[in-house]
Amino acid sequence: MGGRIWLWETGLEHLQWSLMEWRNMIGREGDRLMQITINRESGEDVSSPKHGKEDPDNMPHVGGNTWAGGTGGRDTAGLGGKGGPYRLDAGHAVYQVSKAEKDAVPEEVHSLRIILDNLQAKGKERQWLRHQATGELDDAKIIDGLTGEKAIYKRRGELPPQLGSPQQKPKRLRLVADVSGSMYRFNGVDGWLERSMEAVCMVMEAFENYEEKFKYDIAGHSGDGYNIAPVPINKIPKDNKQRLEILKTMHVHAQFCMSGDHTLEGTEHAINEIVKEEADEYFVIVLSDANLSHYGIHPAKFAQILTSNPQVNAFAIFIRSLGDQAARLQRTLPAGRSFVAMDTKDIPQILQQIFTSTMLSSVKKFPLSSR
Known part of the structure; x- marks a missing residue:
C-alpha cells in the first residue's frame, strides 16, 4: 500500500521505445533542438557590472564573471546571467540562470528593507x-x-504615538548626492563615483513598494548648481530600466559639469524644502567626499546647516576620504550627525543608526512619566 518501485531501463530496445514516447509527449517537431533545464544555485553574488575580457578565439564561456559575451554568468556583459551592465550576444548557446537567482535581492538591500519594515510612526x-x-x-x-x-x-x-501605531502620513527623505566633476575625475583612483551611484541605487531598490510609508527624492549638487534633481519626488523609478537611466544621468552629469562645490547650498536647500510638505518625520542625508577644506568650507558652517532646523534629522555620510580626512571631519561635527562608509555595504547599518537615534531622541523629549 505504501511502497514505491523504481524502474531503471538499460536495454537499447526499451530506451529507444521510451525516447519515442517522450518525444511524442512533448510534441517534438522535426529536428528542432530539445532543451534540458538544470536547476541549481551558484552560491555566488554579484559585485560590480563590467564589460569583461574579450576572447580572441570567441570560445563559449558559461558561468563565472570574467569574459564578455558569456552566458549564465554574473557581472559581465552577456546573455542569461545576472548583474551585467548590458546584453551582449557572442553567438553561442545560451545558458540561463534561474529566475529565482536573478530576482534574489542583495543582502544590503534586504537589510535596508527590514529596517524600513520596522520603522515606527513619529508624528505627534x-x-x-x-x-x-x-x-x-x-x-x-x-x-x-x-x-x-x-x-x-x-x-x-x-x-508622540504609542509604539506600533500606524503612520498617518509618510515619512520624507531627501538624499543629497555629489555629482561634481571631481567625482568623475578621481573615480579611476578610488571608485568614488561608483560608490555614490551604488548608494543611490541601493536607496531606489530598497524603497520600492514603500510609497505609503516613505516618500523620497534624490537631489544632486555640482559646479553647475545645488539642486540638480535626478529623482524628483513625483517621478520615483518603477523598475530597473528607469533606475538605470537615473544612474546614467548622474554619470554623464559628473563627466561634463563645471568644476566647483555646492555641498552647503545643496544641504541647506534640502532642509528648507523638505518641510514644505507635511510628513510623519523628516530626514536629509548628504553623501560627501569629506574634502570640504579643498573648497574653503569650514566644518563649523556645515555643522550649523545640519542642525539649522530641529524638525529635520540631517546627517552626512562620507564615502570617500584622503587619508584620515573623513575621520577628522567627523570629530568636528556634532556627535551622531556624521558617519564614514568606505564600503556601501555599511550604509544599511548606518541608516539603522540614523533611524534609531531619532527614536531615542523622541523618548528623551517625551519621558514615560509625562504620559
Missing part, C-alpha cells in the same frame, strides 16, 4: 493630557478632587 497626535493642574475638569477625577487632589484636570495637547 493630539490627545487628552490627563492629571493636569489646569484645564477642563476630568469627570474621572471628581472623587480625587474631593479628597484634595490638585491634578484633576485634562487638556488637549500633542504626544
Whole structure:
C-alpha cells in the first residue's frame, strides 16, 4: 500500500521505445533542438557590472564573471546571467540562470528593507493630557478632587504615538548626492563615483513598494548648481530600466559639469524644502567626499546647516576620504550627525543608526512619566 518501485531501463530496445514516447509527449517537431533545464544555485553574488575580457578565439564561456559575451554568468556583459551592465550576444548557446537567482535581492538591500519594515510612526497626535493642574475638569477625577487632589484636570495637547501605531502620513527623505566633476575625475583612483551611484541605487531598490510609508527624492549638487534633481519626488523609478537611466544621468552629469562645490547650498536647500510638505518625520542625508577644506568650507558652517532646523534629522555620510580626512571631519561635527562608509555595504547599518537615534531622541523629549 505504501511502497514505491523504481524502474531503471538499460536495454537499447526499451530506451529507444521510451525516447519515442517522450518525444511524442512533448510534441517534438522535426529536428528542432530539445532543451534540458538544470536547476541549481551558484552560491555566488554579484559585485560590480563590467564589460569583461574579450576572447580572441570567441570560445563559449558559461558561468563565472570574467569574459564578455558569456552566458549564465554574473557581472559581465552577456546573455542569461545576472548583474551585467548590458546584453551582449557572442553567438553561442545560451545558458540561463534561474529566475529565482536573478530576482534574489542583495543582502544590503534586504537589510535596508527590514529596517524600513520596522520603522515606527513619529508624528505627534493630539490627545487628552490627563492629571493636569489646569484645564477642563476630568469627570474621572471628581472623587480625587474631593479628597484634595490638585491634578484633576485634562487638556488637549500633542504626544508622540504609542509604539506600533500606524503612520498617518509618510515619512520624507531627501538624499543629497555629489555629482561634481571631481567625482568623475578621481573615480579611476578610488571608485568614488561608483560608490555614490551604488548608494543611490541601493536607496531606489530598497524603497520600492514603500510609497505609503516613505516618500523620497534624490537631489544632486555640482559646479553647475545645488539642486540638480535626478529623482524628483513625483517621478520615483518603477523598475530597473528607469533606475538605470537615473544612474546614467548622474554619470554623464559628473563627466561634463563645471568644476566647483555646492555641498552647503545643496544641504541647506534640502532642509528648507523638505518641510514644505507635511510628513510623519523628516530626514536629509548628504553623501560627501569629506574634502570640504579643498573648497574653503569650514566644518563649523556645515555643522550649523545640519542642525539649522530641529524638525529635520540631517546627517552626512562620507564615502570617500584622503587619508584620515573623513575621520577628522567627523570629530568636528556634532556627535551622531556624521558617519564614514568606505564600503556601501555599511550604509544599511548606518541608516539603522540614523533611524534609531531619532527614536531615542523622541523618548528623551517625551519621558514615560509625562504620559
